[in-house]
Amino acid sequence: MSAAIEFRDVSLATREGRHILNGVSFTIEEGTVTAILGRSGSGKTTLLRTVNRLIVPTGGDVLVRGHSAADADLIALRRGIGYVIQETGLFPHFTVERNVGLVLEVEGRARAERSERSHELLSAVGLEPGTYSRRYPHQLSGGQRQRVGLARALAADPPILLMDEPFGALDPLTRAEMQDMLRTLLGRIHETVLLVTHDLDEALYLADRIVLLHEGRLVVQLSPDEFVHSAQPEVQAYIRAFHRGERNRGERNAETRS
Numbered sequence: 001m002s003a004a005i006e007f008r009d010v011s012l013a014t015r016e017g018r019h020i021l022n023g024v025s026f027t028i029e030e031g032t033v034t035a036i037l038g039r040s041g042s043g044k045t046t047l048l049r050t051v052n053r054l055i056v057p058t059g060g061d062v063l064v065r066g067h068s069a070a071d072a073d074l075i076a077l078r079r080g081i082g083y084v085i086q087e088t089g090l091f092p093h094f095t096v097e098r099n100v101g102l103v104l105e106v107e108g109r110a111r112a113e114r115s116e117r118s119h120e121l122l123s124a125v126g127l128e129p130g131t132y133s134r135r136y137p138h139q140l141s142g143g144q145r146q147r148v149g150l151a152r153a154l155a156a157d158p159p160i161l162l163m164d165e166p167f168g169a170l171d172p173l174t175r176a177e178m179q180d181m182l183r184t185l186l187g188r189i190h191e192t193v194l195l196v197t198h199d200l201d202e203a204l205y206l207a208d209r210i211v212l213l214h215e216g217r218l219v220v221q222l223s224p225d226e227f228v229h230s231a232q233p234e235v236q237a238y239i240r241a242f243h244r245g246e247r248n249r250g251e252r253n254a255e256t257r258s
């Protein structure tokens with residue numbers, strides 16, 4: 001296997017001297033799914049955004065498929081990286097089909113080709129093209145909008161997919177459906193995925209490797225099995241806190257029902 005993304009001693013300091021990322025080094029192999037976990041403010045989103053150069057590190061380097069993101073042609077770099085965020089960023093006045101095919105439109109591809117690719121991708125994310133392609137984003141549920149966001153991110157067939165809490169705003173049932181859909185989809189396409197999530201179960205279900213960040217530093221990069229059995233104090237603290245949160249949510253739901 002070869003490296004799709006390599007973080008080499010990546011640091012980010014603000015002008016005021018605050019260290020948001022601190023010497024982060026690890027490698028992501030091609031075709032694998034890596035989940036980034038860590039408490040709020042630990043630097044997950046910041047690290048993700050160094051890959052498509054929305055953020056430029058103040059120290060170290062990010063290599064994308066062997067080339068420094070800092071030196072890459074920005075358009076070519078981003079064409080090779082799909083980006084899915086919680087808010088989806090769909091254009092409200094464009095139909096679903098046009099939203100999905102937008103990158104191809106920018107590339108000047110013919111309408112018939114764009115339409116065919118949009119339909120193919122909508123089917124792949126579980127939206128029947130005949131029903132959904134002519135709709136506008138406001139005519140969709142949150143989960144359906146997320147599916148369109150994912151289809152759009154895949155339109156140019158990028159080898160790398162960055163996902164920043166893509167299912168964070170969804171109810172637990174819809175989230176589980178989306179996780180199933182993504183897992184099935186990733187089983188079919190050879191994609192390198194970097195997924196920021198607050199959900200340990202989501203990371204365990206989807207990822208080949210789990211990265212834990214703490215105050216801008218890499219704590220561990222482990223397989224899901226190694227992660228749940230890790231003796232690292234930060235990993236254990238994270239797992240305990242996650243399960244306590246789950247229990248509290250369960251108790252609150254039970255109280256609301258009674």
Ligand SMILES: Nc1ncnc2c1ncn2[C@@H]1O[C@H](COP(=O)(O)OP(=O)(O)OP(=O)(O)O)[C@@H](O)[C@H]1O
Nearest residue numbers: 014020038039040041042043044045046047196198
């Ligand atoms: N543009 C910015 N300028 C200065 N500080 C920033 C900027 N963006 C983020 N930060 C700070 O960097 C730190 C890391 O933020 P980041 O969004 O990467 O964390 P996160 O782990 O993704 O958090 P969350 O889980 O809450 O989304 C935080 O302390 C945040 O306040």
